[in-house]
Amino acid sequence: MNxxxxxxxxxxxSRIANDRDVLVVGSQAILGSRDEDELPAEATASMEADIAFLDDVDRAKADEVEGGIGEFSAFHEQFGYYAEGxxxxxxxxxxxxxxRLLRPELPDSEPAQAAFLEPHDLVASKLVAGRMKDLAFAGALVRAGLIDLDVLVERILALPDETQQSVIDRLIGWVESQRTP
Incomplete structure (x- = not known):
């Protein structure tokens, strides 16, 4: 996605949910900090944007987005990309x-006033998810020099208290494996 x-x-x-405050939480949140031409191919390979709203207690807005422009929708079929609410x-x-949310000027996104996860927060969340595509995404950003591994360790250590120590240890181990001797 570009x-x-x-x-x-x-x-x-934004129009579907009637809410300007749109939050990008998945891998495409990296586009809030970098143009696609500054990113490795793995960082923009997804044709899905994970969209959330800060004011969506009952998940109704996410559901509306999913139904309107989600996977297999007419929007997806027409454009080849989609949102996951x-x-x-x-x-x-x-x-x-x-x-730490980033709020770059994106005039083409009006009426949305988009917020994006900061890259280290994004990578920490991807490492927690731990799917192969998440690890490939995180690794590509690290290899491209876009992630400071020391900052990433700080973010991992700041994960919620309910995060199991074994998960924290796994994530720290992954970070250490990315350091070049």
């Missing part, structure tokens, strides 16, 4: 993530 496609998803999601609580994030 920024133009993401802006289209953001515009559409998610609730922010489905993503495990380090404490303080909301204060």
């Amino acid at each position: 920024r133009t496609q993401l802006a289209h998803v953001l515009r559409s999601a 998610v609730h922010v609580d489905t993503v495990t994030l380090p404490s303080g993530w909301a204060e």
